[in-house]
Amino acid sequence: MRILHISKYYFPYIGGVENICKYLVENAGCHETAVVCFNEKCANVVDTVNGHCVYRVATWVNVARQALSLSYFGVLKRAIREFKPDVIQVHWANPFPAAVLLTMIPDDVKLIIHWHMDIIKQKHIYPFIKPIEKALLMRADRVVVTSPQYRDASIPLQPFKDKVRVVQNAMDEQLFVLNDGDDKRIDAVKKSFEYKPIVFFVGRHIQYKGLPYLIEAERYVKSDCVFVVAGSGPLTEELKGQCTSDRVHFVGRLNDEELKFYHYAASIFAFPSISKNEAFGVALAEAMYCYTPAVTFTIDGSGVNWVNLNRISGLEVPNGDERAYAEAIDKLISNPELRAEMARNAHARVKDFFLIDNMIDKMNECYEELDISSISTTILEGVKS
Structure with missing residues (x-):
């Protein structure tokens, strides 16, 4: 399975979400992985980190801690074309890349939202983000949360709980x-x-x-x-x-x-x-x-x-x-x-x-569900035809 992660930033940038993304990318086992993220500089760069391709998008401006760049459309389209993912895994909350993704994700590509957190602090701009959030959740095949408590208390996730799986975070x-x-x-x-x-x-x-x-x-x-x-x-x-x-x-x-x-x-x-x-x-x-x-x-x-x-x-x-x-x-x-x-x-x-292997095992269970779903869909389409 080819899995394209969309993270806000990526190593060598150090952050909680970025570390979890790195653990998933570098411990994917039989899966192939790549990353699309923002570059801290205003330059589009494609590099390799520990054998994994990372597409870094130039940051033009930051608004309410959200990096913005019109370059994102071209870089994400290139990543999808070159990497040919079976699954795209979006690390939320990162609304601008999610909005861009919704304009171009292929119909046959599975979508996982890795729901690290609700949007809490930016209440004044949340009404503008909410439609993106809802559209992303509707398109998602699975939503991953980091604890049962977050699954049960997150208001945006309640209509989509049948898609939600718990994959705990990990420490190294x-x-x-x-x-x-x-x-x-x-x-x-x-x-x-x-x-x-x-x-x-x-x-x-x-x-x-x-x-x-x-x-x-x-x-x-x-x-x-x-x-x-x-x-x-x-x-x-x-x-x-x-x-x-x-x-x-x-x-x-x-x-x-x-x-x-x-x-x-x-x-x-x-x-x-x-x-x-x-x-x-x-x-x-x-x-x-x-x-x-x-x-x-x-x-x-x-x-x-x-x-x-x-x-x-x-x-x-x-x-x-x-x-x-x-x-x-x-x-x-x-x-x-x-x-x-x-x-x-x-x-x-x-x-x-809460070790990396524990997280990887739970994440693989989620990937396997997607694989089973895709096989089931293919079989049903064959029966109907």
């Missing part, structure tokens, strides 16, 4: 496997914080990631511990200015190796996201793989509370309740046996459900 296990000598580097992280329990956060410092709630919750935590905040973003300087506690440490952006050491050094992973903009939580799965139990908020319709199971792999508290969040942190720090049990459960859950 190889980035977090321990090697010889890593124990010394992990110990060095612990030593730098005087071997106090580490409550670790990593992510973009933006509103829906909930970092302000974590900073506020720190005030109510009674245990002797430190809060280590990695990453950066628009809120970084504001939060640094507001935070007066000497046990909160902003460590900036970490490379992959450093991130691994911090995860294993941490006692608790703080994941205080507050809205469905956090559709799944790959960073959450990464921490859990490293035997770090998490504290999360309840987020209606998000997969976060499916990844981290309350009282099994971590703790979950009412959304936005800083005092309850602090109490959960205190509970885990003050109870090492409970924390160790949840750490083991967290690692096991990721191994069982």
